[in-house]
Amino acid sequence: MAEDRRIRKTRRALRDALVELVLEKGFTALSVEDITQRADVARATFYSHFRDKDELFARVTRDLLDELDERLRPAVAESAVGFTGKPVLQMLAHAREERDLYRIVLRGEGDGKPLRMFTEACARVAAAEFRGRSERNAVEPRIDAGLLARAWVGEQVAVLQWWVEHEVEPMPAEEVVRMLLDLALRGRYWATGFDRPA
Amino acid sequence: MAEDRRIRKTRRALRDALVELVLEKGFTALSVEDITQRADVARATFYSHFRDKDELFARVTRDLLDELDERLRPAVAESAVGFTGKPVLQMLAHAREERDLYRIVLRGEGDGKPLRMFTEACARVAAAEFRGRSERNAVEPRIDAGLLARAWVGEQVAVLQWWVEHEVEPMPAEEVVRMLLDLALRGRYWATGFDRPA
DNA sequence: AATGTTTCCAGACAGGTTGTTCGGTAACGC
DNA sequence: GCGTTACCGAACAACCTGTCTGGAAACATT
Helix, strand or coil, rough: CCCCHHHHHHHHHHHHHHHHHHHHHHHCCCHHHHHHHHCCCCCHHHHCCCHHHHHHHHHHHHHHHHHHHHHHHHHHHHHCCCCCCCHHHHHHHHHHHHHHHHHHHHHHCCHHHHHHHHHHHHHHHHHEEEEEEEEHCCCCCCHHHHHHHHHHHHHHHHHHHHHHHHHHHHHHHCHHHHHHHHHHHHHHHHHCCCCCCC | CCCHHHHHHHHHHHHHHHHHHHHHCCCCCCHHHHHHHHHHHHHHHHHCCCCCCHHHHHHHHHHHHHHHHHHHHHHHHHHCCCCCCCCHHHHHHHHHHHHHHHHHHHCCCCCCCHHHHHHHHHHHHHHHHHHHCCCCCCCCCCHHHHHHHHHHHHHHHHHHHHHHCCCCCCCCHHHHHHHHHHHHHHHHHHHHHHCCCC
16 A cells, blocks of 8 residues: 555656746746646646645645754754754755755745744744753743744744855855854854943 | 825725735735725726735835834934834834734735835844944954844844734833843843853 | 816626546556 | 556636726816
Protein backbone atom coordinates (compact mmCIF):
# COMPACT_ATOMS: atom_id res chain seq x y z
CA MET A 1 0.00 0.00 0.00
CA ALA A 2 2.90 2.39 -0.68
CA GLU A 3 1.84 5.66 -2.26
CA ASP A 4 1.23 5.74 -5.98
CA ARG A 5 4.10 7.17 -8.01
CA ARG A 6 1.63 9.08 -10.19
CA ILE A 7 0.28 10.96 -7.20
CA ARG A 8 3.71 12.06 -6.08
CA LYS A 9 4.52 13.22 -9.58
CA THR A 10 1.44 15.37 -10.12
CA ARG A 11 1.55 16.84 -6.61
CA ARG A 12 5.17 17.77 -7.09
CA ALA A 13 4.45 19.28 -10.51
CA LEU A 14 1.58 21.33 -9.12
CA ARG A 15 3.70 22.51 -6.22
CA ASP A 16 6.53 23.65 -8.45
CA ALA A 17 4.16 25.33 -10.89
CA LEU A 18 2.49 27.20 -8.04
CA VAL A 19 5.74 28.55 -6.65
CA GLU A 20 7.02 29.60 -10.04
CA LEU A 21 3.82 31.32 -11.08
CA VAL A 22 3.17 33.13 -7.82
CA LEU A 23 6.65 34.51 -8.07
CA GLU A 24 5.93 35.64 -11.63
CA LYS A 25 2.49 37.21 -11.35
CA GLY A 26 1.18 36.95 -7.80
CA PHE A 27 -1.19 34.52 -6.19
CA THR A 28 -4.47 36.31 -6.89
CA ALA A 29 -3.75 36.89 -10.56
CA LEU A 30 -3.29 33.14 -10.92
CA SER A 31 -5.97 30.83 -12.32
CA VAL A 32 -6.12 27.12 -11.69
CA GLU A 33 -5.69 26.64 -15.40
CA ASP A 34 -2.44 28.60 -15.33
CA ILE A 35 -1.14 26.22 -12.72
CA THR A 36 -2.24 23.01 -14.40
CA GLN A 37 -0.93 24.20 -17.74
CA ARG A 38 2.50 24.96 -16.32
CA ALA A 39 2.48 21.66 -14.44
CA ASP A 40 1.33 19.81 -17.56
CA VAL A 41 -1.62 18.30 -15.74
CA ALA A 42 -5.31 18.19 -16.61
CA ARG A 43 -7.45 20.72 -14.81
CA ALA A 44 -9.82 18.03 -13.58
CA THR A 45 -6.88 16.30 -11.95
CA PHE A 46 -6.13 19.38 -9.91
CA TYR A 47 -9.53 19.23 -8.30
CA SER A 48 -9.13 15.57 -7.44
CA HIS A 49 -6.19 16.61 -5.22
CA PHE A 50 -7.14 20.04 -3.88
CA ARG A 51 -10.34 21.94 -3.30
CA ASP A 52 -8.86 25.13 -4.74
CA LYS A 53 -5.75 27.28 -5.08
CA ASP A 54 -5.73 28.15 -1.41
CA GLU A 55 -5.70 24.56 -0.30
CA LEU A 56 -2.74 23.84 -2.54
CA PHE A 57 -0.85 26.81 -1.16
CA ALA A 58 -1.74 25.90 2.40
CA ARG A 59 -0.58 22.35 1.82
CA VAL A 60 2.71 23.44 0.31
CA THR A 61 3.27 25.78 3.24
CA ARG A 62 2.45 23.10 5.79
CA ASP A 63 4.97 20.73 4.19
CA LEU A 64 7.58 23.44 4.35
CA LEU A 65 6.89 24.06 8.02
CA ASP A 66 7.08 20.37 8.83
CA GLU A 67 10.45 20.26 7.14
CA LEU A 68 11.59 23.33 9.04
CA ASP A 69 10.39 21.87 12.30
CA GLU A 70 12.39 18.75 11.65
CA ARG A 71 15.56 20.79 11.28
CA LEU A 72 14.83 23.04 14.22
CA ARG A 73 14.24 20.32 16.78
CA PRO A 74 17.90 19.51 17.49
CA ALA A 75 18.92 23.17 17.25
CA VAL A 76 16.36 24.25 19.81
CA ALA A 77 17.46 21.53 22.22
CA GLU A 78 21.03 22.73 21.90
CA SER A 79 19.98 26.32 22.37
CA ALA A 80 18.25 25.53 25.66
CA VAL A 81 21.47 26.13 27.58
CA GLY A 82 21.73 29.71 26.31
CA PHE A 83 20.74 31.84 23.32
CA THR A 84 23.10 30.24 20.83
CA GLY A 85 21.29 31.38 17.71
CA LYS A 86 21.36 27.85 16.32
CA PRO A 87 17.64 27.83 15.49
CA VAL A 88 17.91 31.07 13.53
CA LEU A 89 20.93 29.75 11.67
CA GLN A 90 19.06 26.58 10.73
CA MET A 91 16.16 28.66 9.49
CA LEU A 92 18.43 30.74 7.28
CA ALA A 93 19.96 27.58 5.83
CA HIS A 94 16.49 26.24 5.11
CA ALA A 95 15.47 29.52 3.53
CA ARG A 96 18.46 29.40 1.24
CA GLU A 97 17.44 25.99 -0.07
CA GLU A 98 13.78 26.88 -0.55
CA ARG A 99 14.30 30.48 -1.39
CA ASP A 100 11.47 30.96 -3.88
CA LEU A 101 8.89 29.43 -1.59
CA TYR A 102 10.15 31.48 1.34
CA ARG A 103 9.85 34.58 -0.78
CA ILE A 104 6.22 34.14 -1.69
CA VAL A 105 5.22 33.10 1.81
CA LEU A 106 7.01 36.03 3.43
CA ARG A 107 5.56 38.46 0.92
CA GLY A 108 2.14 37.66 2.28
CA GLU A 109 0.78 36.07 -0.90
CA GLY A 110 -2.57 34.42 -0.39
CA ASP A 111 -3.94 37.24 1.76
CA GLY A 112 -1.24 36.59 4.33
CA LYS A 113 -2.57 33.21 5.40
CA PRO A 114 0.64 31.24 4.72
CA LEU A 115 2.64 34.01 6.34
CA ARG A 116 0.49 33.70 9.43
CA MET A 117 1.13 29.97 9.50
CA PHE A 118 4.84 30.71 9.31
CA THR A 119 4.96 33.31 12.06
CA GLU A 120 2.87 31.12 14.33
CA ALA A 121 5.29 28.26 13.83
CA CYS A 122 8.17 30.58 14.70
CA ALA A 123 6.28 31.80 17.75
CA ARG A 124 5.90 28.23 19.00
CA VAL A 125 9.62 27.65 18.67
CA ALA A 126 10.43 30.92 20.42
CA ALA A 127 7.99 30.14 23.21
CA ALA A 128 9.70 26.78 23.76
CA GLU A 129 13.06 28.53 23.89
CA PHE A 130 11.83 31.13 26.36
CA ARG A 131 9.98 28.68 28.57
CA GLY A 132 13.05 26.67 29.42
CA ARG A 133 14.75 29.88 30.44
CA SER A 134 12.16 31.71 32.48
CA GLU A 135 12.12 28.95 35.08
CA ARG A 136 15.64 29.63 36.23
CA ASN A 137 15.15 33.37 36.07
CA ALA A 138 15.39 35.17 39.39
CA VAL A 139 14.36 38.79 38.83
CA GLU A 140 10.98 40.11 37.71
CA PRO A 141 10.96 40.77 33.93
CA ARG A 142 10.39 44.39 32.98
CA ILE A 143 8.32 43.55 29.92
CA ASP A 144 5.29 41.42 29.06
CA ALA A 145 6.04 37.91 27.82
CA GLY A 146 3.51 38.04 24.97
CA LEU A 147 4.94 41.29 23.71
CA LEU A 148 8.48 39.96 23.97
CA ALA A 149 7.63 36.90 21.89
CA ARG A 150 5.85 38.96 19.24
CA ALA A 151 8.71 41.40 18.99
CA TRP A 152 11.34 38.71 18.68
CA VAL A 153 9.48 36.80 16.00
CA GLY A 154 8.70 40.00 14.13
CA GLU A 155 12.36 40.94 14.18
CA GLN A 156 13.38 37.52 12.89
CA VAL A 157 10.82 37.37 10.13
CA ALA A 158 11.54 40.90 8.94
CA VAL A 159 15.25 40.19 8.67
CA LEU A 160 14.61 36.87 6.99
CA GLN A 161 12.40 38.60 4.47
CA TRP A 162 15.10 41.17 3.81
CA TRP A 163 17.66 38.42 3.41
CA VAL A 164 15.79 36.22 0.90
CA GLU A 165 14.68 39.11 -1.27
CA HIS A 166 18.24 39.98 -2.25
CA GLU A 167 19.29 38.38 -5.49
CA VAL A 168 22.80 37.84 -4.13
CA GLU A 169 23.27 37.15 -0.43
CA PRO A 170 23.82 40.52 1.26
CA MET A 171 25.82 38.86 4.03
CA PRO A 172 26.66 35.35 5.23
CA ALA A 173 24.07 33.65 7.42
CA GLU A 174 26.45 33.43 10.38
CA GLU A 175 26.85 37.17 10.40
CA VAL A 176 23.11 37.78 10.23
CA VAL A 177 22.64 35.56 13.25
CA ARG A 178 25.37 37.31 15.19
CA MET A 179 23.92 40.75 14.51
CA LEU A 180 20.37 39.68 15.19
CA LEU A 181 21.37 38.17 18.52
CA ASP A 182 23.53 41.10 19.55
CA LEU A 183 20.72 43.46 18.74
CA ALA A 184 18.02 41.46 20.48
CA LEU A 185 19.99 40.55 23.58
CA ARG A 186 22.15 43.61 24.20
CA GLY A 187 20.05 46.27 22.49
CA ARG A 188 20.52 49.05 20.04
CA TYR A 189 22.65 51.23 22.30
CA TRP A 190 25.27 48.52 22.62
CA ALA A 191 25.02 47.40 18.99
CA THR A 192 25.30 50.81 17.36
CA GLY A 193 27.15 52.85 19.93
CA PHE A 194 24.39 55.50 19.87
CA ASP A 195 24.58 57.82 22.83
CA ARG A 196 22.58 56.60 25.79
CA PRO A 197 19.86 58.75 27.33
CA ALA A 198 20.68 60.98 30.28
CA MET B 1 -14.52 74.04 -8.13
CA ALA B 2 -14.91 72.25 -4.79
CA GLU B 3 -15.33 68.49 -5.12
CA ASP B 4 -18.76 67.09 -5.80
CA ARG B 5 -20.59 65.94 -2.67
CA ARG B 6 -21.81 62.80 -4.48
CA ILE B 7 -18.27 61.66 -5.15
CA ARG B 8 -17.27 61.97 -1.52
CA LYS B 9 -20.34 60.03 -0.46
CA THR B 10 -19.88 57.07 -2.78
CA ARG B 11 -16.12 56.88 -2.18
CA ARG B 12 -16.69 56.89 1.55
CA ALA B 13 -19.40 54.23 1.27
CA LEU B 14 -17.17 52.00 -0.85
CA ARG B 15 -14.29 52.44 1.57
CA ASP B 16 -16.37 51.50 4.59
CA ALA B 17 -17.91 48.54 2.79
CA LEU B 18 -14.49 47.27 1.78
CA VAL B 19 -13.12 47.39 5.31
CA GLU B 20 -16.18 45.72 6.78
CA LEU B 21 -16.29 42.95 4.24
CA VAL B 22 -12.58 42.17 4.20
CA LEU B 23 -12.79 41.80 7.94
CA GLU B 24 -15.73 39.44 7.53
CA LYS B 25 -14.63 37.16 4.72
CA GLY B 26 -11.21 38.14 3.45
CA PHE B 27 -10.14 40.21 0.47
CA THR B 28 -9.91 37.47 -2.14
CA ALA B 29 -13.30 35.97 -1.33
CA LEU B 30 -14.82 39.37 -2.04
CA SER B 31 -16.53 40.29 -5.29
CA VAL B 32 -17.05 43.81 -6.53
CA GLU B 33 -20.76 43.19 -6.31
CA ASP B 34 -20.45 42.33 -2.61
CA ILE B 35 -18.83 45.68 -2.04
CA THR B 36 -21.27 47.76 -4.07
CA GLN B 37 -24.22 45.97 -2.51
CA ARG B 38 -23.00 46.68 1.02
CA ALA B 39 -22.21 50.26 0.04
CA ASP B 40 -25.60 50.63 -1.67
CA VAL B 41 -24.02 51.77 -4.89
CA ALA B 42 -24.49 50.56 -8.46
CA ARG B 43 -21.82 48.23 -9.72
CA ALA B 44 -21.16 50.41 -12.76
CA THR B 45 -20.46 53.31 -10.45
CA PHE B 46 -17.68 51.37 -8.79
CA TYR B 47 -15.83 51.08 -12.07
CA SER B 48 -16.16 54.79 -12.75
CA HIS B 49 -14.06 55.37 -9.61
CA PHE B 50 -11.66 52.43 -9.48
CA ARG B 51 -10.21 50.00 -11.97
CA ASP B 52 -10.78 47.04 -9.63
CA LYS B 53 -10.79 45.83 -6.03
CA ASP B 54 -7.05 46.23 -5.70
CA GLU B 55 -7.06 49.86 -6.72
CA LEU B 56 -9.73 50.62 -4.14
CA PHE B 57 -7.73 48.88 -1.42
CA ALA B 58 -4.52 50.58 -2.48
CA ARG B 59 -6.24 53.95 -2.45
CA VAL B 60 -7.70 53.38 1.00
CA THR B 61 -4.30 52.35 2.29
CA ARG B 62 -2.59 55.33 0.74
CA ASP B 63 -5.07 57.69 2.40
CA LEU B 64 -4.39 56.01 5.71
CA LEU B 65 -0.66 56.41 5.31
CA ASP B 66 -0.99 60.06 4.38
CA GLU B 67 -3.01 60.60 7.53
CA LEU B 68 -0.42 58.73 9.59
CA ASP B 69 2.38 60.73 8.06
CA GLU B 70 0.62 63.92 9.01
CA ARG B 71 0.53 62.84 12.64
CA LEU B 72 4.07 61.52 12.69
CA ARG B 73 5.76 64.61 11.35
CA PRO B 74 5.82 66.60 14.60
CA ALA B 75 6.53 63.49 16.67
CA VAL B 76 9.57 62.59 14.59
CA ALA B 77 10.94 66.12 14.86
CA GLU B 78 10.60 65.94 18.62
CA SER B 79 12.22 62.53 18.70
CA ALA B 80 15.28 63.76 16.87
CA VAL B 81 16.96 64.72 20.14
CA GLY B 82 16.75 61.13 21.46
CA PHE B 83 14.60 58.01 21.13
CA THR B 84 11.52 59.37 22.85
CA GLY B 85 9.07 56.85 21.41
CA LYS B 86 6.73 59.64 20.39
CA PRO B 87 6.35 58.35 16.82
CA VAL B 88 5.39 54.88 18.04
CA LEU B 89 2.91 56.36 20.47
CA GLN B 90 1.32 58.39 17.71
CA MET B 91 1.06 55.30 15.57
CA LEU B 92 -0.69 53.37 18.32
CA ALA B 93 -3.14 56.22 18.78
CA HIS B 94 -3.84 56.23 15.07
CA ALA B 95 -4.27 52.47 15.05
CA ARG B 96 -6.82 52.70 17.83
CA GLU B 97 -8.94 55.10 15.80
CA GLU B 98 -8.72 53.11 12.57
CA ARG B 99 -8.51 49.71 14.14
CA ASP B 100 -10.42 47.69 11.54
CA LEU B 101 -8.41 49.08 8.67
CA TYR B 102 -5.16 48.50 10.53
CA ARG B 103 -6.24 44.94 11.16
CA ILE B 104 -6.83 44.03 7.54
CA VAL B 105 -3.69 45.79 6.34
CA LEU B 106 -1.50 44.15 8.96
CA ARG B 107 -3.01 40.75 8.26
CA GLY B 108 -1.58 40.94 4.78
CA GLU B 109 -4.91 40.99 2.95
CA GLY B 110 -4.52 41.70 -0.74
CA ASP B 111 -1.50 39.44 -1.15
CA GLY B 112 0.45 41.60 1.27
CA LYS B 113 0.59 44.63 -1.00
CA PRO B 114 -0.97 47.10 1.44
CA LEU B 115 1.15 45.66 4.23
CA ARG B 116 4.23 46.30 2.14
CA MET B 117 3.12 49.90 1.63
CA PHE B 118 2.76 50.21 5.37
CA THR B 119 6.12 48.74 6.32
CA GLU B 120 7.85 50.85 3.72
CA ALA B 121 6.28 53.97 5.16
CA CYS B 122 7.48 52.93 8.61
CA ALA B 123 10.93 52.24 7.25
CA ARG B 124 11.13 55.75 5.82
CA VAL B 125 10.22 57.23 9.20
CA ALA B 126 12.75 55.03 10.98
CA ALA B 127 15.44 55.93 8.48
CA ALA B 128 14.80 59.63 9.13
CA GLU B 129 15.06 59.02 12.86
CA PHE B 130 18.30 57.08 12.51
CA ARG B 131 19.89 59.44 10.04
CA GLY B 132 19.82 62.40 12.38
CA ARG B 133 21.54 60.26 14.98
CA SER B 134 24.26 58.49 13.08
CA GLU B 135 25.98 61.78 12.24
CA ARG B 136 26.91 62.52 15.83
CA ASN B 137 27.89 58.94 16.49
CA ALA B 138 31.51 58.36 17.39
CA VAL B 139 32.12 54.61 17.51
CA GLU B 140 31.81 52.10 14.66
CA PRO B 141 28.42 50.34 14.77
CA ARG B 142 28.58 46.61 15.36
CA ILE B 143 25.67 45.82 13.05
CA ASP B 144 24.61 46.61 9.50
CA ALA B 145 22.33 49.63 9.11
CA GLY B 146 19.95 47.92 6.69
CA LEU B 147 19.51 45.00 9.00
CA LEU B 148 18.96 47.30 11.96
CA ALA B 149 16.22 49.20 10.17
CA ARG B 150 14.51 46.01 9.06
CA ALA B 151 14.62 44.53 12.53
CA TRP B 152 13.28 47.64 14.20
CA VAL B 153 10.38 48.05 11.78
CA GLY B 154 9.60 44.34 11.99
CA GLU B 155 9.52 44.53 15.76
CA GLN B 156 7.20 47.53 15.67
CA VAL B 157 4.82 46.09 13.11
CA ALA B 158 4.62 42.73 14.86
CA VAL B 159 3.74 44.33 18.18
CA LEU B 160 1.26 46.65 16.53
CA GLN B 161 -0.38 43.66 14.90
CA TRP B 162 -0.55 41.89 18.25
CA TRP B 163 -2.03 44.98 19.83
CA VAL B 164 -4.83 45.65 17.34
CA GLU B 165 -5.95 42.04 17.11
CA HIS B 166 -7.01 41.95 20.75
CA GLU B 167 -10.69 42.67 21.20
CA VAL B 168 -9.92 44.58 24.40
CA GLU B 169 -6.67 46.51 24.73
CA PRO B 170 -4.13 44.14 26.28
CA MET B 171 -2.24 47.08 27.75
CA PRO B 172 -2.23 50.87 27.50
CA ALA B 173 -0.35 52.36 24.58
CA GLU B 174 2.12 54.18 26.82
CA GLU B 175 3.19 50.89 28.34
CA VAL B 176 3.63 49.24 24.96
CA VAL B 177 5.90 52.05 23.90
CA ARG B 178 7.94 51.85 27.09
CA MET B 179 8.46 48.09 26.73
CA LEU B 180 9.20 48.28 23.04
CA LEU B 181 11.80 50.97 23.60
CA ASP B 182 13.39 49.24 26.57
CA LEU B 183 13.61 46.05 24.59
CA ALA B 184 14.99 47.63 21.45
CA LEU B 185 17.45 49.98 23.10
CA ARG B 186 18.69 48.03 26.11
CA GLY B 187 18.05 44.50 24.88
CA ARG B 188 16.47 41.33 26.16
CA TYR B 189 19.03 40.70 28.91
CA TRP B 190 18.25 43.98 30.56
CA ALA B 191 14.50 43.78 29.92
CA THR B 192 13.92 40.29 31.20
CA GLY B 193 16.75 39.71 33.62
CA PHE B 194 17.77 36.55 31.76
CA ASP B 195 21.22 35.40 32.68
CA ARG B 196 23.93 36.82 30.47
CA PRO B 197 26.34 34.57 28.56
CA ALA B 198 29.69 33.71 30.08
C1' DA C 1 -35.18 79.64 -9.64
C1' DA C 2 -33.19 78.25 -14.16
C1' DT C 3 -29.34 76.09 -16.54
C1' DG C 4 -25.78 73.35 -18.19
C1' DT C 5 -22.78 69.87 -16.30
C1' DT C 6 -21.60 65.75 -13.87
C1' DT C 7 -22.57 61.71 -11.41
C1' DC C 8 -25.40 57.90 -10.57
C1' DC C 9 -28.34 54.08 -11.89
C1' DA C 10 -30.21 49.84 -14.08
C1' DG C 11 -29.56 46.68 -17.37
C1' DA C 12 -27.24 44.13 -20.90
C1' DC C 13 -22.99 42.26 -22.99
C1' DA C 14 -18.96 39.00 -24.12
C1' DG C 15 -15.17 36.68 -22.11
C1' DG C 16 -13.10 34.34 -18.60
C1' DT C 17 -12.93 31.40 -14.20
C1' DT C 18 -14.75 28.04 -11.08
C1' DG C 19 -15.93 23.60 -9.45
C1' DT C 20 -18.20 19.34 -10.87
C1' DT C 21 -19.27 15.31 -13.71
C1' DC C 22 -18.54 11.85 -17.25
C1' DG C 23 -16.57 7.65 -19.86
C1' DG C 24 -12.40 6.10 -21.79
C1' DT C 25 -7.36 5.23 -21.40
C1' DA C 26 -3.04 4.33 -19.27
C1' DA C 27 -0.12 3.55 -15.38
C1' DC C 28 0.22 1.47 -11.10
C1' DG C 29 1.04 -2.17 -7.14
C1' DC C 30 0.89 -6.78 -6.27
C1' DG D 1 -1.09 -10.78 -16.01
C1' DC D 2 -4.97 -8.73 -13.19
C1' DG D 3 -7.70 -5.86 -10.58
C1' DT D 4 -7.34 -1.20 -9.00
C1' DT D 5 -6.56 3.60 -9.30
C1' DA D 6 -5.20 7.92 -11.22
C1' DC D 7 -5.18 10.59 -15.18
C1' DC D 8 -7.24 12.83 -19.29
C1' DG D 9 -10.37 15.61 -22.20
C1' DA D 10 -14.55 17.47 -22.76
C1' DA D 11 -18.71 19.41 -21.34
C1' DC D 12 -21.68 21.90 -17.91
C1' DA D 13 -24.04 25.74 -15.20
C1' DA D 14 -22.99 29.37 -12.15
C1' DC D 15 -20.56 33.12 -11.23
C1' DC D 16 -17.51 37.19 -11.76
C1' DT D 17 -15.33 40.73 -14.50
C1' DG D 18 -14.94 44.88 -17.00
C1' DT D 19 -17.30 47.75 -20.42
C1' DC D 20 -20.99 50.23 -22.46
C1' DT D 21 -25.47 52.09 -22.99
C1' DG D 22 -29.60 55.83 -22.25
C1' DG D 23 -32.14 58.08 -18.92
C1' DA D 24 -32.87 60.04 -14.27
C1' DA D 25 -31.17 62.64 -10.45
C1' DA D 26 -28.08 65.67 -7.96
C1' DC D 27 -24.89 69.12 -8.37
C1' DA D 28 -22.46 74.05 -8.68
C1' DT D 29 -23.22 78.30 -10.60
C1' DT D 30 -25.56 82.37 -11.88
